[in-house]
Amino acid sequence: MSAAPDEVEQPDAGARVSGTDRMTAFSDGVFAIVITLLVIDLRVPEYHEGELLSDLLDEGASYLAFVVSFVYVGVLWLNHHALLRLIRGTTLMLSWINLGVLFGVVIIPFPTSVLASAFTxxxxxxxxxxxxxxxxxxxxxxxxxLVFFGYLRRHPVLLRRGVSPEYVRRQLPRPITGLVLYALGGLLGWFVNPLLGLLAVIFMIIYHAATSEGLPRWLTRR
Structure with missing residues (x-):
């Protein structure tokens, strides 16, 4: 009996492996909604006649927070797109892990709004x-x-042809770096200076943008 259109053959016993089309479509929809929601906090300021430019400039922090988060979500989407290109199928557990990734994405508008309010x-x-x-x-x-990469490393059957578990292993430092350096950025913003903390966050966004296709081999040599 042939497999259903949304399934791929599972060569090993265990969890059923399904195609990635539905996971990709759902994830893209979530990213699209989140990146659209960011603009809701942008508003036309209340102004008196002749003071529009001044009041628009007073909202500059809101516009900056929007731009940072828009780029951030865009970078996350690029990284997520590259991640899904590594796999030929998904399991129920991997789909749950992907929901964890999306949970982190959907909360971005809230700290963005808080950031804009605090700086204005x-x-x-x-x-x-x-x-x-x-x-x-x-x-x-x-x-x-990090959990996503770890799961793929333990279940290489889910990887596309030509993608090795070694390549997946080399990508593990990326989320680890994010965990550590974003946390350090938060500590820097809290204990030293909020602008320095924000710059550290922006630096990490640039890092994830530059490595969206994965870390080069020379950076991960032992």
Whole structure:
């Protein structure tokens, strides 16, 4: 009997392996919704005649928070797209892990809104708390990516032809780096300076953008 269209053959005994089409479509839909929700917090300021430009400039922190998070979600989507290209099928457990990845994505609009509010209306203490919250959210987001790579390493049958478990192993430092450095960025923002903490977060977003197709071999040689 031939396999169903949304299934791939499972050469080993164990959990049933299904195709990735539904997981990919659902994930892309979540990313699209999240990146759209970010714009909701952008608003036309209340202004008096002749003061529109000044009031728009006063909302500059909100616009910056939107741009940072828009790029962040875009980078996450690129990384997620590259991740799904590694696999030929998914199991129920891997689908649950993917939901963990998406959970980290859908919470981004909240710390973005807090960050924008703190830098437009709050004092330094508020800004410290906002940067720490944003960095902590980003750090926690790295955890399910680490689990995803770890699961693929233990279940190489799910990998596409030409993708080796060794390649997957070499990618494990990426989410580990995210966990550690985002957390350090949060501590830097809380204890030293919120702007420095925010710059550390932006640096990590750039790092994940530069490594969206994976870490090069020369960086992971032992």
């Amino acid at each position: 209306q709050g004092d330094t203490d508020d800004q410290r708390a906002a940067v720490a919250l944003y960095a902590l959210s980003a750090a926690l987001m790295s955890a399910p990516w």
